[in-house]
Amino acid sequence: MQTLALVLATLLALLHVYxxxxxxxxxxxxLGRRAFGLKADFAEQSKALAANQGLYNGFLAAGLAWGVIQGAAAGRPWLIFFAGCxxxxxxxxxxxxxxxxxxxxxxPGALTLAAALAA
Known part of the structure; x- marks a missing residue:
């Protein structure tokens, strides 16, 4: 279960980097407008807000990556916290x-959280 938690956390971190x-x-x-179903004018007007959202997703990815780097035992609290977030x-x-x-x-967050809790 520890390996599964680390694999899922890695995939979740990569998703948030994406x-x-x-x-x-x-x-x-x-690419971005298609992914989020945006019209060009709205995308342009909201790009500062989107960049802010992106930064927060980066923090989630960084926390998950830190938990993975720490390993199954030491990283477990990090994985639980950030997957919960x-x-x-x-x-x-x-x-x-x-x-x-x-x-x-x-x-994907719930699956990662469940695996980390079970590890």
């Missing part, structure tokens, strides 16, 4: 922005 890149660097580009962010995002976030962010 979200960071989309929000910080591609928000107004076709991902779940909360995903549920809030699903409730306030798009139900899709429940499956893209909260579900």
């Amino acid at each position: 979200i960071l890149v989309l929000e910080m660097f591609f928000w107004t580009k076709p 991902v779940v909360v962010a995903g549920v809030f995002g699903a409730a306030t922005a798009s139900r899709k976030i429940l499956f893209v962010q909260a579900l």
